Amino acid sequence: MSEPAPATPRSAALVVNPAARGVRRFDPARAARYLERRGLTVHLSVPETPEAATAAARASAERGDALCLVVGGDGSLRAAAGGLAGSYTALAAVPAGTVNIWAREAGIPRGIRAAFECHLAGQTAAIDLGLADGHPFLLMAGIGWDAEIAARVNPRLKRVAGDLAYILEGLLHLPALRVKPAAWSTPAGRRAGPFAWMVLGNSRLYGGRIQLTPGAVIDDGLLDLIAFCPSGLLPAAALAARVAAGARQGSSIVSERTPELVFETPGFPVQLDGDPIGVTPMTFRVAHRALRVSLPAGPLPGVVGGGRWEVGG
Known part of the structure; x- marks a missing residue:
């Protein structure tokens, strides 16, 4: 990536997802006035669709804003990242979604005002962006079972129950899940065989609760791959119990770090940062x-390896 032009000092976009779980009583105009009292020139946008959120973020970058403050969840951040x-312009997460995995990874506090203050006094870094056939993701890509479950989660239940909605849907849908043959390739080689589920982790937390890819570093140029390849449904259930207990190795678990993966077999659903995005084949x-992302001042979060840091939003 070539070095971009410097950002406009003290200029920021405020992009608010009106459907986010944490904005039911949030007043975007009042928030913009608060930021203006803190010395920012604010460009407010309340996009109704992910495509409109991407366009608002692109406009922020074209203006040269220092920050693009995104009030919403991980899906909102993914849309803005594109x-x-x-x-x-640095992506500044203001957690107001269902799980807020990136905010947890980065140490960004809950509470909209607290998050604003964190970014105003924070630091920025360049991190990796995952791409799935050109679709961006910050945290992870999932192929197979988890994407199938994510596609079935009721949005209304998600707003009420948060990440527990995914667990409930997983339990309900478990009898319908099947192990199927699949093939994929990386620069290290090609693999084919029974397949249930794969995660390509750009960061560490999965679902906000467990670390499926605990060694992932978000600026190392690599995705941490973990694939679950049991021979059938009963071995899959046993494998799931082992994974829940912390297992990350075994004869039915494939792990690798790779800059690229081509999933060849058609028809497997794909989710990016919790959002269903399509089906394989996909690269x-x-x-x-x-x-660029905005993060709290002070010690670096563990998921960041060696990015170049700058003080101030």
């Missing part, structure tokens, strides 16, 4: 340090 990639790769 518009900010390659620019100097997954890393855009190395293509996205």
Whole structure:
């Protein structure tokens, strides 16, 4: 990525997802006035669709804003990242979604005002952006069972129950899940055989509760692959219990770090950061340090390896 032009000092976009779980009583105009009292020139947007959120973030990058403050969940951040990639404008998460995995990874506090203050006094870094046939993701891509479950979660239940909605749907849908043959390839080689589920982790937390890819570093140019390949449904249930207990190795578990993966077999559902996005075949790769993010001042979060840091939003 070529070095972008410097951002406009003290200029920011405020992009608010009106459907986010945490904005039921949130007043975007009042929030914009608060930021203006803190010395920012604020460009407010309340997009109704992910495509409109991407466009708002792209406009922020084109203006040269220092920050693009996104009030919403991980899906909102993913949409904004697609518009900010390659620019100097930093994605600043204001957690108001269902799980807020990136905010947890980065140490961004809950509470909209607390998050604003965190970014105003924070630091920025360049991190990797995952791409699935060009669709961006910050945290992870999932193929197979988890994407199938994510596609079935009721949005209304998700707003009420949060991440427990995924667990409930998983339990309800478990009898319908099947192990199927699949093939994929990375620069290290090709693998084919029984397949249930794969995660390509750009970061560590999965679902906000467990670390399926505990060694992932979000600026190393690699995705941490973990694939679950049991021979049938009963071995799959035993494997799931082992994974829940912390297992990350075994004869039915494949793990690797890779800059790219081509999933060849058609028809497997795919989710990106919890959002269903389509089906395979699909190519997954890393855009190395293509996205700037705003993070709290102080010690670096463990998921960040060696990005170049700058003080101040």
